[in-house]
Amino acid sequence: MVNAERALDALGDRTRRRIFVRLRNRPCYAGELAQGMRVTRSAVSQHLQVLRAAGLVAVRAEGTRRLYQVDTRGIENLRRWLDGFWSETLSAFKEAAERAASKARKS
Amino acid sequence: MMADQIMSSGFDPNSVRKTVNVEAPQNVAWQVFTEQMGTWWPLAMYKIGKANAVDAIIEPRIGGRWYERGEDGSTCDWGSVLAWEPHSRLVLSWDITADWQYDPALQTEIEVRFIAEGASRTRVELEHRRLDRYGERGDEMRTIFDKTGDWGRLLAAFAQRAAALARP
Numbered sequence: 001m002v003n004a005e006r007a008l009d010a011l012g013d014r015t016r017r018r019i020f021v022r023l024r025n026r027p028c029y030a031g032e033l034a035q036g037m038r039v040t041r042s043a044v045s046q047h048l049q050v051l052r053a054a055g056l057v058a059v060r061a062e063g064t065r066r067l068y069q070v071d072t073r074g075i076e077n078l079r080r081w082l083d084g085f086w087s088e089t090l091s092a093f094k095e096a097a098e099r100a101a102s103k104a105r106k107s
Numbered sequence: 108m109m110a111d112q113i114m115s116s117g118f119d120p121n122s123v124r125k126t127v128n129v130e131a132p133q134n135v136a137w138q139v140f141t142e143q144m145g146t147w148w149p150l151a152m153y154k155i156g157k158a159n160a161v162d163a164i165i166e167p168r169i170g171g172r173w174y175e176r177g178e179d180g181s182t183c184d185w186g187s188v189l190a191w192e193p194h195s196r197l198v199l200s201w202d203i204t205a206d207w208q209y210d211p212a213l214q215t216e217i218e219v220r221f222i223a224e225g226a227s228r229t230r231v232e233l234e235h236r237r238l239d240r241y242g243e244r245g246d247e248m249r250t251i252f253d254k255t256g257d258w259g260r261l262l263a264a265f266a267q268r269a270a271a272l273a274r275p
Contacts, residue, residue, distance in 0.1 A: 073151060085252045086233060088149060090127045093231070096147035097139040101131030101227065 007078050010054035015039055016047045020070070023057060027069035121245070122236035123253040129231055133223040136231060137194035140219065141165050150175065155207050156183035165199070167191060173199050184209050186217075195221050201235065205244040215240050 011017055019033055030048060034041040048068055051057035055074035059066050129136050139147065145162035154160035158177025163185075165173050171188040190198035202213040215237045222230040241248045 085153065086123060086125045086235060089153065090125055090231070090233060092147040092149055093140060094127050094129050096143065097129045097131040097136045097229075100139050100143070101129075101135045104135060 004078050007054045007056055007074065010050050010056060013047070013050075015043075016051055019044065019047050020051060020056060023068055023070050027067050029065050029067055033068070119236070120249070121239040122234055123238070123249055124235075125233045127231050127233075128224075129229045130227065131229055132227055133221050133229045134194045136229040137197075137221050140221075140231070141167065141193075141197060145176075154183070155185070155203060155209060156181060165197075184211070186214075187211075189216065190218075197221075205241050205248055213240055 011020060015037065018037065022028060022033060030045055031041065033048075034044045037044065039047075048057060048059070052059060052071075056071055056078075057068055057074075058071040059068050061067075131139070142165075144165060148163040150160040150163060154163075154175050156175055156177045158179045158181050160175040160183075161178045162176040163174075164176060165171065165188060167188075169188055169191050171191070172184055173186045173188060174182045174184045176182050184202070186200040186202045188197070189200055190196060197219045199217045199219075200213075201215045201217050202209055202211050204210050204213055215235065218234045218236070220232045222232065224230050235252050238245050238249050238252070
């Protein structure tokens with residue numbers, strides 16, 4: 001279950017927001033992210049950890065380097081959470097029931 | 108789009124009510140809800156197990172389990188069936204705490220009514236009640252279940268929090 005408050009907390013920090021926005025443009029290595037920011041590389045790593053724990057950023061190993069990118073599932077989860085649990089769930093149900101009904105009509 | 112499809116009503120502070128009109132006959136609406144829950148339930152985020160959930164299952168009888176099944180075959184209970192009246196009424200207990208853990212003692216209730224409106228249309232009314240059982244976290248949970256979708260308010264709160272943190 002996505003913890004939306006955790007995601008919002010994570011984005012409540014200006015440096016993390018800047019990191020997140022840069023990753024939204026394109027995936028980056030930690031070293032690239034540190035460039036042009038007035039924070040140390042180890043601080044960037046810590047911020048990336050927080051973003052990962054919040055489900056907003058994903059990482060994958062490329063050889064010995066780690067490539068960071070926005071976790072689209074996390075973003076989707078956050079969006080749905082914001083839409084409200086039952087509204088979202090019933091909308092999905094409505095679509096499924098109407099698909100089933102239209103399939104039954106055709107057969 | 109969501110706003111005119113799903114209507115909220117009622118002011119009972121311990122319950123959340125939603126109504127949705129479905130272009131499907133009553134029996135189809137019932138079947139899709141009870142037998143094919145895994146095809147529409149947003150399992151990607153509304154699940155509690157560690158494994159990725161691949162199905163949501165309601166055992167079709169009073170006392171039956173309501174649970175998710177993970178891709179590794181594990182299952183996690185969500186609640187149980189309190190009333191089973193095909194094709195018109197279903198009551199489930201929802202025993203997931205505010206920390207998204209299963210607790211069979213929690214017993215909040217979800218009643219779903221399927222009301223035929225002609226041969227090909229069904230009004231589905233859902234009530235999630237006894238949210239008082241969340242104790243002091245009742246308000247928080249009602250907001251999640253009902254409508255956290257007030258982007259303006261939420262983003263304002265977010266902006267405030269962000270601004271507070273950004274201050275040196």
